[in-house]
Amino acid sequence: MNSIIDDQSLASAGLVRMQWFRERMPLITEVNQLFQEQQVLKGMTIAISMHIEPKTGFWVEGLLASGAAHIYLVGCLGTTKKDTAAYLASLPNVTVLAKEGDLYEDHKRYLKMVMAHKIDLFLDNGASLILAHHELKPGWNPIGANEETRTGRLLIEKSGVQPDYPVIVIDDSPLKQTFENALGVGQSVVDGFMRTTSLLVGGKKVLVVGYGYCGSGIAKKFRGLGANTLVYDMNPVHLLNAKTDGHWVGELHELIPAADVIITATGSFNVITEQHIPLFKEKVILANSGHYGFEINVEEIKQASQSVEIVKEGIERIRFAEKSIYLLHNANPVNLAGADGNPIEIMDMGFALISYSAYRIMTNVESLQHGLQPVPKDIDSQVSKLFMNSIQ
Ligand SMILES: NC(=O)c1ccc[n+]([C@@H]2O[C@H](COP(=O)([O-])OP(=O)(O)OC[C@H]3O[C@@H](n4cnc5c(N)ncnc54)[C@H](O)[C@@H]3O)[C@@H](O)[C@H]2O)c1
Numbered sequence: 001m002n003s004i005i006d007d008q009s010l011a012s013a014g015l016v017r018m019q020w021f022r023e024r025m026p027l028i029t030e031v032n033q034l035f036q037e038q039q040v041l042k043g044m045t046i047a048i049s050m051h052i053e054p055k056t057g058f059w060v061e062g063l064l065a066s067g068a069a070h071i072y073l074v075g076c077l078g079t080t081k082k083d084t085a086a087y088l089a090s091l092p093n094v095t096v097l098a099k100e101g102d103l104y105e106d107h108k109r110y111l112k113m114v115m116a117h118k119i120d121l122f123l124d125n126g127a128s129l130i131l132a133h134h135e136l137k138p139g140w141n142p143i144g145a146n147e148e149t150r151t152g153r154l155l156i157e158k159s160g161v162q163p164d165y166p167v168i169v170i171d172d173s174p175l176k177q178t179f180e181n182a183l184g185v186g187q188s189v190v191d192g193f194m195r196t197t198s199l200l201v202g203g204k205k206v207l208v209v210g211y212g213y214c215g216s217g218i219a220k221k222f223r224g225l226g227a228n229t230l231v232y233d234m235n236p237v238h239l240l241n242a243k244t245d246g247h248w249v250g251e252l253h254e255l256i257p258a259a260d261v262i263i264t265a266t267g268s269f270n271v272i273t274e275q276h277i278p279l280f281k282e283k284v285i286l287a288n289s290g291h292y293g294f295e296i297n298v299e300e301i302k303q304a305s306q307s308v309e310i311v312k313e314g315i316e317r318i319r320f321a322e323k324s325i326y327l328l329h330n331a332n333p334v335n336l337a338g339a340d341g342n343p344i345e346i347m348d349m350g351f352a353l354i355s356y357s358a359y360r361i362m363t364n365v366e367s368l369q370h371g372l373q374p375v376p377k378d379i380d381s382q383v384s385k386l387f388m389n390s391i392q
Pocket of ligand 1: 151180185210211214215233234235238267289335336342
């Protein structure tokens with residue numbers, strides 16, 4: 001199957017850009033060596049759904065070198081870096097299905113194409129592969145799967161799917177929750193906001209919707225740069241937590257009119273919708289950091305508008321009769337669409353969790369039960385120690 005990407009001529013630029021990232025990922029360097037030495041994936045066909053950016057590229061190289069017969073790599077919505085996609089598509093036995101401007105329908109089409117092949121291992125993000133496999137019932141099961149993120153777990157639970165193969169939920173790892181979601185996403189969302197808007201953060205009223213691991217990190221980092229932070233969470237315990245952390249809290253409809261910037265981080269869909277239009281301040285900026293842009297009902301909001309125009313790369317002005325508002329990156333995750341995603345050290349750790357979990361699936365699947373389960377505790381401990389040493 002041929003790759004579907006934006007521009008194959010960017011392959012060498014993608015390889016050159018990866019160098020900075022590659023040199024700063026000691027855990028993945030080590031795990032890639034282990035995989036290669038032991039040929040952990042010898043003859044296996046792997047399907048991956050992941051944000052395609054340089055850190056992912058280095059990790060995928062390692063999977064390929066460990067003997068994988070073929071890797072199908074499907075991007076996530078709105079986060080594909082064209083040069084990395086081109087470089088990976090230039091490698092033998094890799095099919096990349098990811099364009100920068102892909103819509104949900106494209107993503108679904110790619111998943112269908114992948115499911116036409118018998119896959120041995122799913123490395124999933126947002127439950128794309130797991131739910132497509134359930135829906136399409138291709139007549140085979142993978143040996144096992146990883147699911148990377150909170151949204152993926154929520155979607156699997158909500159759909160009532162009970163995979164009859166092991167699914168290790170990386171997001172259930174305390175390492176991922178604390179360091180990737182809170183620390184990494186906090187920093188990278190501010191980075192994505194700043195790179196996209198070139199605005200001063202200090203003095204802005206920033207409303208963070210969702211005060212879980214990601215939301216609490218985002219609010220903390222914005223406040224660190226001088227923003228006045230407002231928080232809404234539908235869970236009263238998390239709301240209380242936000243209050244005692246020093247943020248201004250309230251009901252969503254009370255906070256929206258005060259906000260200069262609104263950022264969603266919930267893992268739920270339709271959190272900001274058409275019904276909030278009357279509450280928006282003139283020139284409010286909307287952004288999302290959750291896995292899917294559906295946290296903001298962009299379609300509904302745009303349909304209710306008079307016009308939509310691109311005013312800067314990654315920024316759309318949506319005009320209504322009485323006001324204009326701005327939307328960043330069509331609500332795709334602002335840290336990946338507007339910047340390079342999480343810090344390198346964080347994804348070095350995050351990909352190590354994925355790889356060691358995949359190693360467990362490939363070498364000792366009998367130790368795992370069918371269905372969703374957390375990262376085995378010994379893997380958490382091992383990666384914690386490696387991460388600690390790597391950042392000293
Ligand atoms: N952009 C990235 O790099 C990145 C990285 C990790 C996770 N994520 C995504 O970020 C999202 C949040 O992840 P998390 O780890 O913080 O999850 P979490 O479960 O820790 O937190 C989500 C919070 O949102 C709240 N919430 C849910 N629905 C809500 C609603 N309708 N209104 C208000 N509050 C609501 C929940 O009560 C919870 O406190 C998920 O979509 C996850 O997949 C993105």
